[in-house]
Amino acid sequence: xxxxxxxxxxxxxxxxxxxxxxxxxxxxxxxxxxxxxxxxxxxxxxxxxxxxxxxxxxxxxxxxxxxxxxxxxxxxxxxxxxxxxxxxxxxxxxxxxxxxxxxxxxxxxxxxxxxxxxxxxxxxxxxxxxxxxxxxxxxxxxxxxxxxxxxxxxxxxxxxxxxxxxxxxxxxxx
Amino acid sequence: xxxxxxxxxxxxxxxxxxxxxxxxxxxxxxxxxxxxxxxxxxxxxxxxxxxxxxxxxxxxxxxxxxxxxxxxxxxxxxxxxxxxxxxxxxxxxxxxxxxxxxxxxxxxxxxxxxxxxxxxxxxxxxxxxxxxxxxxxxxxxxxxxxxxxxxxxxxxxxxxxxxxxxxxxxxxxxxxxxxxxxxxxxxxxxxxxxxxxxxxxxxxxxxxxxxxxxxxxxxxxxxxxxxxxxxxxxxxxxxxxxxxxxxxxxxxxxxxxxxxxxxxxxxxxxxxxxxxxxxxxxxxxxxxxxxxxxxxxxxxxxxxxxxxxxxxxxxxxxxxxxxxxxxxxxxxxxxxxxxxxxxxxxxxxxxxxxxxxxxxxxxxxxxxxxxxxxxxxxxxxxxxxxxxxxxxxxxxxxxxxxxxxxxxxxxxxxxxxxxxxxxxxxxxxxxxxxxxxxxxxxxxxxxxxxxxxxxxxxxxxxxxxxxxxxxxxxxxxxxxxxxxxxxxxxx
Ligand SMILES: [Cu+2]
Numbered sequence: 001x002x003x004x005x006x007x008x009x010x011x012x013x014x015x016x017x018x019x020x021x022x023x024x025x026x027x028x029x030x031x032x033x034x035x036x037x038x039x040x041x042x043x044x045x046x047x048x049x050x051x052x053x054x055x056x057x058x059x060x061x062x063x064x065x066x067x068x069x070x071x072x073x074x075x076x077x078x079x080x081x082x083x084x085x086x087x088x089x090x091x092x093x094x095x096x097x098x099x100x101x102x103x104x105x106x107x108x109x110x111x112x113x114x115x116x117x118x119x120x121x122x123x124x125x126x127x128x129x130x131x132x133x134x135x136x137x138x139x140x141x142x143x144x145x146x147x148x149x150x151x152x153x154x155x156x157x158x159x160x161x162x163x164x165x166x167x168x169x170x171x172x173x174x
Numbered sequence: 175x176x177x178x179x180x181x182x183x184x185x186x187x188x189x190x191x192x193x194x195x196x197x198x199x200x201x202x203x204x205x206x207x208x209x210x211x212x213x214x215x216x217x218x219x220x221x222x223x224x225x226x227x228x229x230x231x232x233x234x235x236x237x238x239x240x241x242x243x244x245x246x247x248x249x250x251x252x253x254x255x256x257x258x259x260x261x262x263x264x265x266x267x268x269x270x271x272x273x274x275x276x277x278x279x280x281x282x283x284x285x286x287x288x289x290x291x292x293x294x295x296x297x298x299x300x301x302x303x304x305x306x307x308x309x310x311x312x313x314x315x316x317x318x319x320x321x322x323x324x325x326x327x328x329x330x331x332x333x334x335x336x337x338x339x340x341x342x343x344x345x346x347x348x349x350x351x352x353x354x355x356x357x358x359x360x361x362x363x364x365x366x367x368x369x370x371x372x373x374x375x376x377x378x379x380x381x382x383x384x385x386x387x388x389x390x391x392x393x394x395x396x397x398x399x400x401x402x403x404x405x406x407x408x409x410x411x412x413x414x415x416x417x418x419x420x421x422x423x424x425x426x427x428x429x430x431x432x433x434x435x436x437x438x439x440x441x442x443x444x445x446x447x448x449x450x451x452x453x454x455x456x457x458x459x460x461x462x463x464x465x466x467x468x469x470x471x472x473x474x475x476x477x478x479x480x481x482x483x484x485x486x487x488x489x490x491x492x493x494x495x496x497x498x499x500x501x502x503x504x505x506x507x508x509x510x511x512x513x514x515x516x517x518x519x520x521x522x523x524x525x526x527x528x529x530x531x532x533x534x535x536x537x538x539x540x541x542x543x544x545x546x547x548x549x550x551x552x553x554x555x556x557x558x559x560x561x562x563x564x565x566x567x568x569x570x571x572x573x574x575x576x577x578x579x580x581x582x583x584x585x586x587x588x589x590x591x592x593x594x595x596x597x598x599x600x601x602x603x604x605x606x607x608x609x610x611x612x613x614x615x616x617x618x619x620x621x622x623x624x625x626x627x628x629x630x631x632x633x634x635x636x637x638x639x640x641x642x643x644x645x646x647x648x649x650x651x652x653x654x655x656x657x658x659x660x661x662x663x664x665x
Contacts, residue, residue, distance in 0.1 A: 006542055007608035013532035017499075021525045024503045031510025035442050042504040050496045057488045060539075065481055069540040070473055087306055112301045113406065115471070115548050117612075123621065125545040125610040130471045133300065133406045137473040154548040154612050156294050157301060159228050159308050162615040 003124055078102035078140060083151070085114035085131040088160035090151050096169045099146045105139040107131045114164065115154030121147035128154055143170040184258035188265045196251035196272060197572045198651050200244055201644040204565065207240045208640060212633035215602075218618045219626030228308060230616035231292035238295030239282050239317075242421055243324055245560060247275055248568040249427035250331065253375060255571075256368045256434050261338035267331055274327035281320030289313025294614065296417055297321070299389070299409035303397050314397055322390045325383045332383075336376055339369070349373035350458070351451040363445045367433040370446060374458045375427050381462060382419030385412050407474055414468040422461050425527065425559060428567035429498060432520050435574050436502055439517045440509035444501065453493035460490035470543040480540055487538030491531040499528040515577070515585030515643060519570030522593050526562025530555050533604055548614070550625075551607020554600055561636065562596045569643050576647045576654040588642030595635025602629040 032038060082093040083105045097103055107116045109131040117128035118141060126149070129137040143149065153164035210233050217225040225233070254268055285291040291313040293301040302314040336346065343349040350373035353359040389412040392404050437444045466483030469475050502524045511517055533555040537546050546552075569592075573581060581588070606625045611618065618626055 003545060003608045003610065006536060006546065007604065010533045010536050010604065014529045017525065017529045017532070020503065021521070021528075024507050025521065027508060028506050028513070029508065029510045032508035035509075038507060039504060042500070042507075046496060046500050046504075049500065050492070053492050053495065057485075057492070061485055061488065064539050064541055065484065068477055068481070069544070070470075070477065070480060087304060112304045113298050113410070117548075119610065123610060123619075125549070127544050128471055128547060129473055132410075132472065132474070135407060135472075135474045137471075139473070152612060156231075156298070156614040158304065158306060159231055159292065161231075162227065162612070162617045 001124075078104040080104045080106055083107045083116055083131070084110055085116065085153065085157075085164070086110040087112065087158050088153070088164040090116075090153075090164065090166040092151070092166060092168070095167060096171060097143055098173055099143050099170050100173050102140065102142045105129075105141065107137045107139055108135060109133045112157050113155045114157050115152075117152050117154040118168070119150045119152055121145065121149065130155060143168075146170050146172045183260060184263045184265070189255060189258050192265050192268045192272065193251050193255045193575070194651055194654070195269075196247060197568075197575070198648060199272075199276075200248040200251065200568065201572065201640075201648060203240065203244045204248075205637065205640055205644060207237055207244065208633065208637045210237045210240075212630050212637060215599075215626050215629035215633050217616065217626070218623065219628075219630050220618065220623050221627050222630065225616065227616035228290065228292065231294075231614075232286050232290060234614060234616075235292045235294050235317075236283065236286050239286075239321070240279075241560070242295055242417075242424075243275070243279065243282070245424040245428075245564050245568075246324075246328065246420065247272070249424040249564060250328070252431045252568060252571050253368075253372055253427040254331065254335070255575075256430050257335060257339075257372045260366055260369055261335075261342045263338050264334050267334040271327045271331040274330070275324055278320045278323040278327060281316050281323065285309075285313045285317035285320065289316060291317045293317075296413055297390075297393060298413060299393055299406060300396065300403065302393055303400060311397055315394060318390050318393050318397070322387060322394075325387050325390070328383055329380065332376055332380055335372065336380075339373065339376070343369065346373050346376060350377070350454065351446060352455065354446070355448060355451040355455060361446070361448060365446050367444055367446055367450065368430050370451065370454050371426055371430050371433065374454050375423050377458055378419050378426075378461045379423040382416050382423065386416035386420065389413050389416060407472065410469065410472065411465075415465045418465040418468060419461055421556070421560075425564050425567075426457065426461070428523075428564045428571075429527075431567045431571035431574075432498070432502060432524060435516065435570065436505055436520050439511050439520075440505040442505050442509060444505060450497060450501075453497040457490060457493050460486050460493075464490050467538040467543075470538075470540050471547045484538055484540055488535050491535050494531060495528055499524045513586065514573075515581040515589055516570045516574035518586060518589045519566040519573060519643075522589065523563050523566035523570065526558050526566060526596070530558025530563060530600075533558070545610070546607055548612060549607040550603045550611045550613050552613055554603030554607050557596070557600045557603060562593070562600065565640075566592075569640075569647075572647050572651075573643065576650045581643070581646055584642065584646075588639050590639075591642060592636060592639025595632050595637075595639055598632035599629055599636060602632055 081103055084091045107129050114131040116131045118126045120126045127139055127141050129139040147170055149168040149170055151166045153161055214233055216223040217230055289309050291309040339349045349369050351370050354361050395402050433444050464486040466479040467487040470480050536542050537551055602625050611622045
C-alpha cells in the first residue's frame with residue numbers, strides 16, 4: 001500500500017535522525033579538549049554522509065522522474081469526463097465508470113481554486129489535480145476495482161469546503 | 175571583540191530594550207495562537223468541542239496568519255540582536271517595525287474576528303473576492319492591507335540592516351562570503367556566521383516580500399475593480415513564492431541563535447569555512463527556486479518546473495543536514511556541555527529542522543504528491559520545522575538572554591514536555607496524511623476523528639510545555655540584564 005509505505009519510509013528516516021541526535025547527546029560528556037581531532041574525524045564522516053545523500057538523490061530522482069509521472073496515459077482515446085468545481089459542489093459530466101476503463105477527467109473551476117481528489121472505496125486518495133478558473137487539468141485514471149469512489153475538494157475554497165463531495169460509481173467490467 | 179568590532183557594533187544599552195519587547199509580545203502571542211490550534215484539532219476530533227465551520231475557518235486563518243507573522247517577527251528579533259553585535263543598527267527603526275506590525279496585526283485580527291474574513295493566510299486568489307456572503311469586501315481589503323503593512327514593516331528594518339551591512343562589509347555579496355568562497359579573498363575565520371546568515375535572509379526575504387507586495391496589491395485591485403482579474407495560475411505562483419520564501423526566512427534567521435549560543439555552551443567555535451559558505455550560497459539560490467514543489471498538482475505548469483521543484487526540494491535539505499545539523503552535533507559531541515533549558519532547546523531545534531526535512535522531501539516527489547498534496551501530511555512536516563525548529567530556537571534564545579539558560583530542573587522538564595507534545599502532534603498530522611485526511615477541513619469523518627483528538631491532546635501538552643518555559647522568562651524579562659558574554663563552565 002503506497003500511503004503506508006510513504007509513512008514508514010519517513011518514520012524510518014526520522015528515527016535514524018533521532019538516533020544520531022540521541023547518540024551525540026548521550027556522548028556529550030566528558031569533555032574532550034581535542035576539538036581538532038573530533039572535527040577532523042567529523043569532516044570525514046560528513047564527506048561520506050554528503051556523498052551518500054547526493055548519490056541517493058540522483059538515484060531516487062532518476063527512478064521517480066523517468067518516465068515523467070504527470071505524462072498523459074498511453075491509453076488510446078481515453079473516455080473524457082468534464083469535471084467542474086464551484087463553491088461548493090462538483091459537476092461531473094458522468095458519475096459512472098467501468099472498472100479497467102481508461103478515463104481522462106478534464107478538470108476546471110468556475111470560481112476559485114478547488115482541489116479535485118478521487119478517494120477510493122477504502123477512503124484513501126487515488127489521484128488528484130487542482131481545479132482552477134481559466135485552466136483545464138487532465139487527470140488520467142483507470143479504476144481498477146468496482147465500488148463507490150468519492151471526489152473531495154482538497155483546496156480550501158470557503159466555508160463549505162469540507163462538504164464539497166460527489167460520488168463516482170465504478171461498475172464491474174461488462 | 176576587537177576595537178574595530180566595537181566601533182561598528184550597536185551600543186549595548188540600545189540593543190536590549192526593543193528585543194525584550196519583541197520577545198515578550200512574541201511569547202504571549204505564540205501561546206495564544208497555540209490555544210487556537212488546539213481548539214481546531216479538538217473540533218476535528220469532535221469529542222471535546224464542536225465549532226461551526228465559519229468559526230473554524232476564521233480560527234484557521236487567524237492561526238496561520240498569526241503564527242507566520244509572529245514567527246517572522248520573533249526570528250527577526252534573533253537576527254537583529256546578533257547582527258547588531260557586528261554592525262551599527264538603528265533601534266528606532268527596529269521599534270518602528272514592531273509598531274507598524276502591531277497595527278498590521280490589529281487589521282488582520284479585526285478583519286477575521288469582526289469582519290469574519292476566512293480565506294486562510296495564503297489568501298489564494300481569487301478566494302478573497304468570492305466569500306459568498308461570509309465576509310465583506312472591506313474585511314478582505316483590511317486583511318490584505320494588514321499583510322501588506324506587515325511586509326512594509328519588514329522592508330523598513332531590512333533596509334536598515336542592508337545599509338549597515340554594506341557600510342561595514344562593502345556589499346551584501348561580501349557579507350555572504352562570496353569573495354572568500356571563490357578564492358578572491360583568503361578565508362577570514364573571524365567573519366561571523368551571523369553575518370552570512372543575515373545576508374542570505376536579506377536577499378531572499380526582500381525578494382519574497384517584494385513579490386508578496388505585488389500579489390497583495392493585485393489582490394486589492396481585484397477586490398476594488400472585479401473586472402481587473404489577473405491570471406489565477408500566475409497569482410498562485412506569486413503567492414507560493416512569497417509564502418515559501420517568507421516562512422523559510424524565519425528558520426534561516428532564527429538559526430543564528432544556534433550559531434551564536436551553542437558554541438558558548440560547548441566552548442568550541444563555530445567558524446565560517448568554504449563548505450559553510452558554499453552551503454549558504456546554495457540555500458540562498460535554492461530557497462528562491464524551490465517553490466514550484468507547491469504547484470505539483472497544477473498540471474498546467476510547465477513540466478520542467480515540476481521536475482525542478484522535486485529536485486531542488488531534495489537538494490535544499492542537504493545543506494541543513496550536512497552543515498548545520500551535523501555541525502551542531504560535532505560541537506556538542508564530547509564537549510561537556512551544560513544541559514539546561516537554553517542548550518536543550520537549541521539542540522531540539524536542530525533535530526526538529528533535520529527531521530522535518532524527511533517528510534518534506536518525500537512529499538516533494540511528484541509520485542507522492544499525487545496522494546499526499548493538501549492532506550494533513552503537509553502541516554505534519556511544517557510543524558516539525560516550525561514547532562520543533564523555529565520556536566525552540568526563539569525560546570532557547572529567550573531563555574539564554576533572560577535567565578542565562580538557568581531555569582533549573584523545571585526548565586529541563588519543560589523542554590521534555592514541549593518536545594514530547596510537539597513530536598506527538600507532528601506524528602498525529604503525518605499519520606493523518608498517510609490515511610488521506612485532508613488539511614483545512616472544519617469537519618472530519620468519523621474514522622478520522624481519533625487523530626484529531628490525539629492532536630488536540632498533544633497540542634495541549636505543547637502549550638503546557640511552552641508556558642512552563644515562557645512564564646518564568648516573561649517574569650524576568652522586564653528587569654533582565656541581557657547576557658552578552660559567555661556561559662560559565664559546567665555548574
Ligand atoms: Cu475546497
